[in-house]
Amino acid sequence: MAGMKRLVLLAPLVVVLAACGGKSGGSKTVAASSGSGSGGGQTIQVKETEYKLAPSSFTVSKPGTVTFQVTNGGSIGHALEVEGNGVEEKTSTISPGSSAKLTVDLSKKGAYEVYCPIDSHRAMGMQAKLVVGSMSAGGGGTTTNQTTSTKSSGGYGY
Numbered sequence: 001m002a003g004m005k006r007l008v009l010l011a012p013l014v015v016v017l018a019a020c021g022g023k024s025g026g027s028k029t030v031a032a033s034s035g036s037g038s039g040g041g042q043t044i045q046v047k048e049t050e051y052k053l054a055p056s057s058f059t060v061s062k063p064g065t066v067t068f069q070v071t072n073g074g075s076i077g078h079a080l081e082v083e084g085n086g087v088e089e090k091t092s093t094i095s096p097g098s099s100a101k102l103t104v105d106l107s108k109k110g111a112y113e114v115y116c117p118i119d120s121h122r123a124m125g126m127q128a129k130l131v132v133g134s135m136s137a138g139g140g141g142t143t144t145n146q147t148t149s150t151k152s153s154g155g156y157g158y
Contacts, residue, residue: 041064041065041066041067042060042061042064042065042066042067043066043067043068044058044060044066044067044068044069045069045071046068046069046070046071046080046114047070047071047073048071048072048073048078048116048126049072049073049074050074050075050076051116051121051124051125052126053080053114053115053116053126053127053128056129057128057129058114058128058129058130058131059130059131060106060131060132060133061134062132062133063106063107063108063109063132063133064105064106064107065103065104065105066103066104066106066132067102067103067104068080068082068102068103068104068114069099069101070091070094070099070100070101070102071094072094072095072096072097072099073096073097074096075096076096077094077095077096077118078093078116078118078121078126079091079092079093079094079100079116079117079118080094080100080102080115080116081113081114081115081117082104082106082112082113082130083113083115084110084111084112084113084130085106085108085110085111085112086108087104087105087106087112089102089104090102090117093118106130106132109132109133109134110131110133111129111130111131111132112129113127113128113129114127114128114129114130115127115128
């Protein structure tokens, strides 16, 4: 039990330290963790502040059970919701300085939305993209190529 308390106390520190390096809101690829849980699922660390999620995108290598370890590093209450491909799961409100776990069965490959469902937090930037499994080159992503050209017809001032 003492080891579990120590682990719970260290988890927010790990999230804070991980959030300190590199660009803010970067992308994270998650592999299967080797924790003591049933099924050996995957764990994603998420830090919530006003008004962003860190990291801002996640890639999970394969479908399965994913546990979101969420820490509220902000000064107001937040929550976390995962939605897409028939999934809609969320935490209750997480008080400032507190943490919560959300375990979700992401059994389908594809894109999911991760966001704070409280008030207008999502619209203010508290959202992230989650991709489960590799997206195929032909059907998963959207690519937009836009070319802008300016032609001069030799009008006024030339």
